[in-house]
Amino acid sequence: MKTAEILKSDFNLARDKAVGCICGLAIGDSFGDASRMQSNRENYGITTDFNKGAAWSTDDTEFALLTAKTLIECEGKLTTQHVIDAWLKDVAVQDEFKRGGASEVAAAQNLLRGIMPPESGKFSTFHLSDGSAMRIAPVGIICAGNIALAAEIAKIDAEISHYSDGISGAQAVAAAVAVAMVDGSIDEIIDAAISVMPKDSWLYANMIHALKIVEDANGSIIDAWMPLHDALKASTWATTAEAIPAAFACLKMMGDDFKKGVILAGNFARDADTIGAVVGAILGAKYGVGAIPPHWVEKTRYPSGTCLNFTKGVDLVDIGEKLAKLIK
Structure with missing residues (x-):
């Protein structure tokens, strides 16, 4: 594996990886959302590319x-107060969220009631959702190679809207990104994620089960x-213990190529x-x-602002470059 020191001394390499992470997140997001649309299922069955329509x-x-944005503004020295201030400025001010996650909306409502972290995440019906894991990759970028720090900062970000597995899922993804940033193997990336999961958690149990299914199938996508x-199916599809093990199972089966990995994950359904x-x-x-x-x-470079108004037209490449400069 490489080290954070190598990334800090080679900005072009750091930029390539940080921009790749942010753009990869946006691509997987838009691709997965499109692939589960009924029209795409009727037209293609399996989605393998973006069609001619606009991405969102x-x-x-x-x-x-x-x-x-919060990490960039605090120069990577994240505190709970930074997270609170960011959410009050850019989330709680909105009257509606056309595509907002239930956990994030509940957290914003709690903040407006004066309920602060960690209670703002704990006192929520949706505290086990995957809404923290989906947003946490920037933490892994700046914590390249440092699993413990990635988990620590991920907790600070996640607990405004999540609790229990909801926090652990974010820590797992942040740890995985941190190891991916220094060229860890797919197995090392998965091991990093598992290392920060509580062993008595639903998330850990499903993760181990998912990887066993892949192992028993000898890596065969069709058989697994x-x-x-x-x-993995939970009562609601945005549950951390379902979605995050599913993502890592996809990585295990098709982690050797970006395009193939995203196509597999984007077609997972749910x-x-x-x-x-x-x-x-x-x-x-x-x-x-x-x-x-x-x-x-x-x-997918310029978000549509479908959920958070401030994001419309933000340049993901610029965001990735700024995060690359914060690698610790």
Whole structure:
């Protein structure tokens, strides 16, 4: 593996990986959301590319941009107060969220009631959602190679809207991105994610189960596909213990190529935008923006502001470059 020191001394390399991570997240988000649309299922069955229509972003990309913006403004020295201030400025001010995640909306409502972290995340029906994991990749970028720091900062960001597995899922994705940033193997990336999961958690149990299904299928996507869906399915599809193990199972089966990995994850169904976003972020960090089809980058480069108004037209490449400068 490389080290954070190498990334800090080689900005072009750091930029390639940071931009790859942010753009990969947005691509996986938009790709997964499109692939589960009924029209795409009727027309293509399996979606393998973006069609001619306009791309759009969902809460996955736009809340990741909130996390990124907060990290950039505090120069990577994140505190709970930084997160609170950011959410009050850019989330709680909105009257509606066309594509907002339930956990994030509940957190904003709690803040307006004067309920602060960690209670703002804990006192929520949706505290086990994958809404924290979908937005946390920027933390992994700045914590390249440092699993413990990635988990620590991820907790600060996540606990405004989540609790228990909802926080652990964010820590797992941040740890995975941190290892991907320094060229860890797919197994090392997965091990990093598992290392920060509480061993008595639903998330950990499902993660181990999902990887066992893939192992028993000898990595065969066809043989693992339906058993994975049957084993992981929760009562609602945006649950951390379902979506995050699904994402890592996709990485295990198809983590050697960005495009193939995102196509697999984006077609997983259920919360495919988050599964795609997590896989895209990790593979983008590992292989860099140079490994991503250029037309995919341009297709999703400027978010639509579908969820958070401030994100409309933000340049993801610029955000990635700024995060690259914060690598610790």
